[in-house]
Amino acid sequence: MKEDKKQLIEEIKKLKAERNAVIMAHYYQQGDIQDIADYIGDSLALARQAQEIDAPVIVLCGVHFMGETAKILCPEKTVLVPDMNAGCSLADSCEAGAFARFIADHPGHTVISYVNTTAAVKALTDVVVTSGNARKIVESFPKDEKIIFGPDRNLGAYINSITGREMVLWNGACHVHEQFSVEKIVELKKQYPEAKVLVHPECKGAVRVLADVIGSTAVLLKYAIESPSRQFIVATESGILHEMTKKCPDKQFIPAPPADSTCGCNDCNFMKLNTLEKLRNCLRDLSPAIEIDPAIAERARLPIERMLQIS
Numbered sequence: 001m002k003e004d005k006k007q008l009i010e011e012i013k014k015l016k017a018e019r020n021a022v023i024m025a026h027y028y029q030q031g032d033i034q035d036i037a038d039y040i041g042d043s044l045a046l047a048r049q050a051q052e053i054d055a056p057v058i059v060l061c062g063v064h065f066m067g068e069t070a071k072i073l074c075p076e077k078t079v080l081v082p083d084m085n086a087g088c089s090l091a092d093s094c095e096a097g098a099f100a101r102f103i104a105d106h107p108g109h110t111v112i113s114y115v116n117t118t119a120a121v122k123a124l125t126d127v128v129v130t131s132g133n134a135r136k137i138v139e140s141f142p143k144d145e146k147i148i149f150g151p152d153r154n155l156g157a158y159i160n161s162i163t164g165r166e167m168v169l170w171n172g173a174c175h176v177h178e179q180f181s182v183e184k185i186v187e188l189k190k191q192y193p194e195a196k197v198l199v200h201p202e203c204k205g206a207v208r209v210l211a212d213v214i215g216s217t218a219v220l221l222k223y224a225i226e227s228p229s230r231q232f233i234v235a236t237e238s239g240i241l242h243e244m245t246k247k248c249p250d251k252q253f254i255p256a257p258p259a260d261s262t263c264g265c266n267d268c269n270f271m272k273l274n275t276l277e278k279l280r281n282c283l284r285d286l287s288p289a290i291e292i293d294p295a296i297a298e299r300a301r302l303p304i305e306r307m308l309q310i311s
Contacts, residue, residue: 050069060290083273089176113127114150143164
């Protein structure tokens with residue numbers, strides 16, 4: 001039987017105080033989890049926050065690689081994730097052994113990896129990026145720098161297009177951002193002719209062409225808050241609409257639909273594995289906790305710290 005939400009929230013607050021824990025949540029989490037979190041943000045904001053938190057326990061409500069990033073930056077802390085099965089299709093598309101062979105096939109290249117990767121892939125990397133800082137970090141290298149960019153081919157192609165680079169791209173993608181339908185967005189534009197189209201750079205090029213604004217979740221949220229427009233078609237994971245609506249209750253946010261569904265939204269099944277019940281349980285049990293091989297964690301820490309320094 002489903003537990004009472006109000007009681008669950010009270011239990012979480014009590015356990016959080018007892019554990020001296022901090023709850024961090026990505027914008028793609030369910031609204032209930034975003035509302036109870038101490039900090040919400042995109043991958044870059046959560047990585048920065050992890051470094052600054054004094055609490056001995058961090059609960060990272062997101063996907064597995066986000067918990068790994070927090071643990072890499074805070075090895076002395078207990079880092080919990082509500083559901084260890086909350087993976088990432090993009091991270092899964094780039095297995096460390098295959099990526100190492102790809103790097104070996106392109107000698108003399110600087111390796112830039114998107115944060116949506118495992119610790120083992122980060123350990124093979126020179127500098128990590130997020131969608132919010134990828135352009136800045138790529139442009140911090142000389143124009144003639146030979147660069148491998150992985151694992152997201154769409155984000156890499158977008159950065160190539162706006163920087164004039166010719167980075168070698170790993171052939172990976174996010175299942176959520178790959179699924180947005182150009183045709184359905186065009187139909188929505190006809191239905192809402194005044195709406196601005198907000199697109200995440202992990203989307204395919206044909207979707208990015210329709211965009212009024214391309215950016216990370218934090219960039220899209222900031223634009224929505226500051227824009228005088230009243231309607232927005234949003235092509236990224238639907239969880240961001242919760243914070244957009246909270247910040248702009250007088251504006252309308254229309255989720256861009258996937259191609260193969262009659263549903264009006266596009267959810268990440270991995271992100272939505274986390275629930276209030278699982279959040280309560282992990283605080284109660286101090287489990288499941290992120291554990292990383294110390295040698296891999298040490299190598300992975302350097303490119304993350306380099307990202308934070310450049311950012």
